[in-house]
Structures are given as C-alpha cells and as structure tokens.
Amino acid sequence: MTLASVTIVGGGMSGFTVAKELRGRGFTGALTIIDPAGVPYDRPPLSKDYLLGARSQEDIQLAGRTWFAEHHVDIVTGTVAALRPDEGTVVLEDGRRITSDKVVLATGGTARRLPIPGGDLPSVLELRTRDDADRLRSLLVPGSRLAIIGAGLIGAEVASSALPFGADVVLIDPVDPPLVPAVGPELARRLHAMHPANGVEVVTGVPTSITVDATGHKVTLESGHTITADAVLVGIGIVPETALAESAGLETDNGTLVDESQRTTHPNVYAVGDSSRVRLANGTLLRRAEHWEHAMKTGATAAAALVGDDLPEHGASWFWSDRHGVHVEGVGSMTGEGATIVREKDGEPAVVFKLDVGGYLAGCAAVDGGLAVRAARRIIDRRIRVDPKQLADPSIDLKKLAR
Structure with missing residues (x-):
C-alpha cells in the first residue's frame, strides 16, 4: 500500500526531523505534527541563550512558519489523549480526531521528580519547556538564591547561566565529580571545579526533603545540613513519556520498544527520540538515549523506513554542552574496560581518549576541542587503530590520525 499520510505526535527535534526527512525523501502525502506548543522549537537553548534572553521564542524555532507552509506540513496545537493504532487515529483532548496511514510517537519525556518529601511541590522547578525557562528567568533577580539539585549537563548549564542575573547559586549533587561516565574522571574533575571558581557554591550530598514557607525553600540533606533558597530547580534526567503507547497496547520497557527501523510492536506506529528504546532482533534491549543528536538520528531512521528507503548508517553518538x-x-x-589517554593543554586535561581492551578508540571528550572530537569520531567509526603515544601528544594533528 502506498503511504499517503503520516501523523507525528510531538514537535521536538525527533518529530520535526521525521517531517523534514520525509519531505526530503520525496514523500508528498499529508503530513501533520501535533504538539501542545505548536511550531516545533529547539530545547538545548532553554538552559543557555534562551534563558539568558539572548534568543527569542522565534529564534529557537526549528523552522519558521513559512517552512511548514512551503513544505505542506500541518501544525496542530493540542494534546493527544488517545491512540487507536488499528485505525491509525489519534484523539486530542478537545475531541478532534486525526487519522493517517502511519503514526509516529515523538513524545519525549517528563522531568524526573525527586522521590522525597517535597519533591513534588508545585514551587519546585524543572526545565523542559519554554514556559519552564520563562518561569525560571522571572525568579533570577539580583540577590536571589537558586538551589539546583543535579549537577549533570542541564544543572551545570543553568548554574552558569544564572550568574549573569546576579543570582547566588548552590549546586547539589550526590557524586563528586559528576559526569564521569560522559567525559571521564579527568575532565569531569576539571569541569566541576569551574563552578566554585566562578562563584557557584558546590555541595556534595543527597537531598532527603524539600519544604517551603513564606521565607523560601529549605533543602535538607542526608547529612542533616540544610540549604535555604528562594527557588529550587531539579535536573536529574527524564522519565520517558510512554503513557500513550501503553494505553494503546504497545510494548514498553523504560521507553516505547522499537525495532531498528523505529517501528513499535504495532505496524502502524513508529516511535522516535527520548521516549523510544531499541530492541534488537535477538531480544537485546539497547540503552535508551536522551541526546539531541539521537533525536535527529531516530527521526531520520523512521522517515527512511516509512518511505521504504535503506536505513541510514549513524556514527558514534555525540553530545555537547x-x-x-x-x-x-x-x-x-x-x-x-580499557586504557585512558589524556592530552593536556596548559597543564590541564583538554582532550581525553578511551581505548577499549582491543586498543581501538571507543570514546573521546574535550573542552574547547571540537576539531579533536570530530577527528576522534572518524577514528571510531572507521575502526582505525592509533598509537596511544600519538593520541597523548598535543603536537600531533588528530585529523592526520583519522585518515
């Protein structure tokens, strides 16, 4: 059967990528994106330029309204309440129904709440949407005190962005230093040390409760130490939004389960982005990913599968902050397991490489080293064996090692 219509539920990067890729691959049928916020927008700026006011709502849109008109992509502002996969129908909260040949779930995730007393207080902030960023910005006034629970990528970015407002920031995390799995211990230590060097108070501890009264918030730690703050932001990851998939009878396991083409357990429904999780043909469940580039990759894969093209090959995963x-x-x-190689600059770790037990490059992380990371990605993808001494030598151009 010729594909004549596709409905995409969710207007984040993954959902937008599905639409963009479908049009780029020659799909001319009806194409609809449904999202509560309307025109799709980019999320990473929410903790940086958008929060700082350097970019407007229009600036962070993934494409202008004219793009959607020119490419005949209908934008429906609303929330999907039900999915009927056999019919290819989605039902919106206001009763509207949209039926198509295929449905793509790009539902993303919701902010993970702290499972402690006070963790669900309405005044405890999260950062997932433009509205969340607007609310946070309104509280960042000179002399205000912001407590951030979670010193991962989002927490660290917000801590940095809050300082120009004249706010005092305390960053709380149970791990010292955070981000070791992402960048290795050497860079993790350097990055975490940037917080106190720039005026952010760093506290290592486990929160056990949050209370609020007329004087503000109090975060109590396992040690008994109490931190007072005008506002509290929790940034400890997300919970994949799978309620729609579950209610429709699709299989889920910390994400909506999909095959390598991003197709769910119902042939009419695909899932992409943060809320999807790949189950290989042999039953192996891959780790669910939440990165911006992963959203693009899964969107591109689903689009190719929908139109019957060969699935794109994707390189090693990549992130930035x-x-x-x-x-x-x-x-x-x-x-x-494997060896760690550190390339220094001015006496500090600048680029860190991870070799697997076979001596091949498995990972790389860098501070202000985008060219090095791009070269490392080529080395990983092409399975080029490199000399560890050359990796450690800052005088050697990594691009030469990637040839």
Missing part, C-alpha cells in the same frame, strides 16, 4: 564560557563535546563511550 556549555558552561562558564567553555564548550564541552563528547563522542562514543567513555565507560568500560
């Missing part, structure tokens, strides 16, 4: 004026990038995996 910004804090305190430096840019961080990572590719591949920095965990697992």
Whole structure:
C-alpha cells in the first residue's frame, strides 16, 4: 500500500526531523505534527541563550512558519489523549480526531521528580519547556538564591547561566565529580571545579526533603545540613513519556520498544527520540538515549523506513554542552574496560581518549576541542587503530590520525 499520510505526535527535534526527512525523501502525502506548543522549537537553548534572553521564542524555532507552509506540513496545537493504532487515529483532548496511514510517537519525556518529601511541590522547578525557562528567568533577580539539585549537563548549564542575573547559586549533587561516565574522571574533575571558581557554591550530598514557607525553600540533606533558597530547580534526567503507547497496547520497557527501523510492536506506529528504546532482533534491549543528536538520528531512521528507503548508517553518538564560557563535546563511550589517554593543554586535561581492551578508540571528550572530537569520531567509526603515544601528544594533528 502506498503511504499517503503520516501523523507525528510531538514537535521536538525527533518529530520535526521525521517531517523534514520525509519531505526530503520525496514523500508528498499529508503530513501533520501535533504538539501542545505548536511550531516545533529547539530545547538545548532553554538552559543557555534562551534563558539568558539572548534568543527569542522565534529564534529557537526549528523552522519558521513559512517552512511548514512551503513544505505542506500541518501544525496542530493540542494534546493527544488517545491512540487507536488499528485505525491509525489519534484523539486530542478537545475531541478532534486525526487519522493517517502511519503514526509516529515523538513524545519525549517528563522531568524526573525527586522521590522525597517535597519533591513534588508545585514551587519546585524543572526545565523542559519554554514556559519552564520563562518561569525560571522571572525568579533570577539580583540577590536571589537558586538551589539546583543535579549537577549533570542541564544543572551545570543553568548554574552558569544564572550568574549573569546576579543570582547566588548552590549546586547539589550526590557524586563528586559528576559526569564521569560522559567525559571521564579527568575532565569531569576539571569541569566541576569551574563552578566554585566562578562563584557557584558546590555541595556534595543527597537531598532527603524539600519544604517551603513564606521565607523560601529549605533543602535538607542526608547529612542533616540544610540549604535555604528562594527557588529550587531539579535536573536529574527524564522519565520517558510512554503513557500513550501503553494505553494503546504497545510494548514498553523504560521507553516505547522499537525495532531498528523505529517501528513499535504495532505496524502502524513508529516511535522516535527520548521516549523510544531499541530492541534488537535477538531480544537485546539497547540503552535508551536522551541526546539531541539521537533525536535527529531516530527521526531520520523512521522517515527512511516509512518511505521504504535503506536505513541510514549513524556514527558514534555525540553530545555537547556549555558552561562558564567553555564548550564541552563528547563522542562514543567513555565507560568500560580499557586504557585512558589524556592530552593536556596548559597543564590541564583538554582532550581525553578511551581505548577499549582491543586498543581501538571507543570514546573521546574535550573542552574547547571540537576539531579533536570530530577527528576522534572518524577514528571510531572507521575502526582505525592509533598509537596511544600519538593520541597523548598535543603536537600531533588528530585529523592526520583519522585518515
């Protein structure tokens, strides 16, 4: 049967990528994106330029309204309440129904709440949407005190972004240093040390309760120490949004289960982005990913599968982050057994490489080293064996090692 219509539930990067790729691959049928926020927008700026006011709502849109009109992509502002996969029908909260040949779930995730007393207080902030960023920005006034629970990528970015507002920031995490699995211990230590060097108070501890009264919030730690703050932001990851899939009878396991073409356990439904999780043909469940690039990759894969094209081949996973004026990038995996190679600059770790037990490059992370990370990605993808001494030598151009 010729594919004549596709409905995409969710307007984040993964959902938008499905639409863009479908049109790029020659699909001319009816194409609809449904999202509560309307026109799709980019999420990473929410903790950086958008929060700082350097970019507007229009600036962070993934494409302008004219693009959607020119490419005949209908934008429906609303929330899907039910999915009927046999019919290819989605039912919106207001009763509207949209039926298509295929449905793509790009539902993303919801902010993970702290499972402690006070963790679900309405005044405890999260950062997933533009509205969340607007609310946070309104509280960042000179002399205000912001407590951030979770010093991962989002927490670190917000801590950095809050300082120009004149706010005092305390960053709380149970691990010292955070981000070791992402960038390795050497860079993790350097990055975490940037917080106190820039005026952020760093506290290592486990929160056990949050209370609020007329004087503000109090975060109590397992040690008994109490931190007072005007506002509390929790950034400890997300929970995949699978309620729609579950109610429709699709299989889920910490994500909506999909095959390598992003197809769910119902042939009419695909799932992409943060909420999807690949189950290989042999039953192996891959780890669910939450990165921006992963959203693009899964969107591109689903689009190819929908139109019957060969599935695209994707390289090693890649991420980036910004804090305190430096840019961080990572590719591949920095965990697992094997050797660690550190390339220094000015006496500090600048690029860290992870070799697997076979001596092949498995991962790389860098501070202000985008070119190095791109070269490392080629080395990983092409399975090029490299000399560890050359990796450690800053005088050697990594691009030469990637040829």
